[in-house]
Amino acid sequence: MTKRKITFIVNPISGNRKQKDIEISLNRSLNKEIFDFEIIYTTHKGHATELAALAYMNSALVVAVGGDGTINEVSKMLIGKDVPLGIIPTGSGNGFARHWGISRNMDKAIQVINNFNIVRSDTASLNEKLFITTSGCGFDAHIAALFDKSAKRGFITYAKLVLKEFLRYKSLNYFITIDNIEYKKNAFLITVANCSQFGNNAYISPMAISNDGILNITMLKPFPLTAAPGIIFKLFTKQLHKSKFVETFQGKKIQIEHESENAHIDGEAISPGKKLTILVHHHSLNIIVP
Structure with missing residues (x-):
């Protein structure tokens, strides 16, 4: 069976998590029988959008690891696309993840990704x-x-x-x-x-x-x-x-x-x-x- 690729776009300064935490949790909890994965770290504001622009073309799923700002940046490149957005909330507020019931526990959030349940969400714009x-x-x-x-x-x-x-x-x-x-x-x-x-x-x-x-x-x-x-x-x-x-x-x-x-x-x-x-x-x- 061909594995589906997931790209994790990680904001390393979001919240109080360490970079190694996401790597440890993914190796422990992600179902590697059906998924391959790549982790990419952002280095500056707007970088998550640049990374997502490349990632969605060869990924079955693009996951934002960070807060609402990181999710916003990644989402910009997934609007109107078939490739879904996954979320591992590591920010300070995590409004979007909390609204959708996605746990701030990293292993539980990864289990949501394993289950791969897709819904269609609205987005909105202010002056585009x-x-x-x-x-x-x-x-x-x-x-x-x-x-x-x-x-x-x-x-x-x-x-x-x-x-x-x-x-x-x-x-x-x-x-x-x-x-x-x-x-x-x-x-x-x-x-x-x-x-x-x-x-x-x-x-x-x-x-x-x-x-x-x-x-x-x-x-x-x-x-x-x-x-x-x-x-x-x-x-x-x-x-x-x-x-x-x-x-x-x-x-x-x-x-x-x-x-x-x-x-x-x-x-x-x-x-x-x-x-x-x-x-x-x-x-x-x-x-x-x-």
Whole structure:
């Protein structure tokens, strides 16, 4: 029987894992009776996309080993292709993997690959830039921009930035069009979600389904400081949409005009300008899931 080739594209600085961990786990847990594999390590931002462009042409599966940023980079070359995406989550947030129920335990994630169960997932784009989990503007985009400039990475650094900036950040005015219906809003943040969470089980859009051809919009309105603990509790217990400070919408095409230059895609800071067009791309990515 001809073995199927898997290419593992590994971000070596994602999370706290060591390079040898993936090699040890693959040799221990991957079904080598049916799979051959190659491991390639990224060396710079955007490198995973370059590697995936070559890998998908001679692989039965391309696996992103890293966080949502690495998955985003690999996915860019698999959109609309028959070759599926596999995921071994080693990042700090792992929103996409958590949404699909892929374990952060490396051996369990590899077992998902062995089972080779393929589903078709939606993806989305902001001003033609791909995202797989969430995009948005407002406070989370402000934090993403600061985090991008930070010398230190990881959840603790991110949490410190949130606490530091929370009291000084001011809500912004937005003009929003959702499937040709117009709104004028003042908001602390606006998130457009393909997946239910940012990562770390922070469920910004708990009702989001990643293969229904619809994007979910969560708008957090200005709120008093005393309401913050309740909002945070709801964020981590899948109840944020029940808060009186939250409005939710659904749509396929979302246009946003805002006062800031900052936005984010999958938690990565971008500066796309003050006019945003966000589109869903239905069933555009084949992925391996439990």
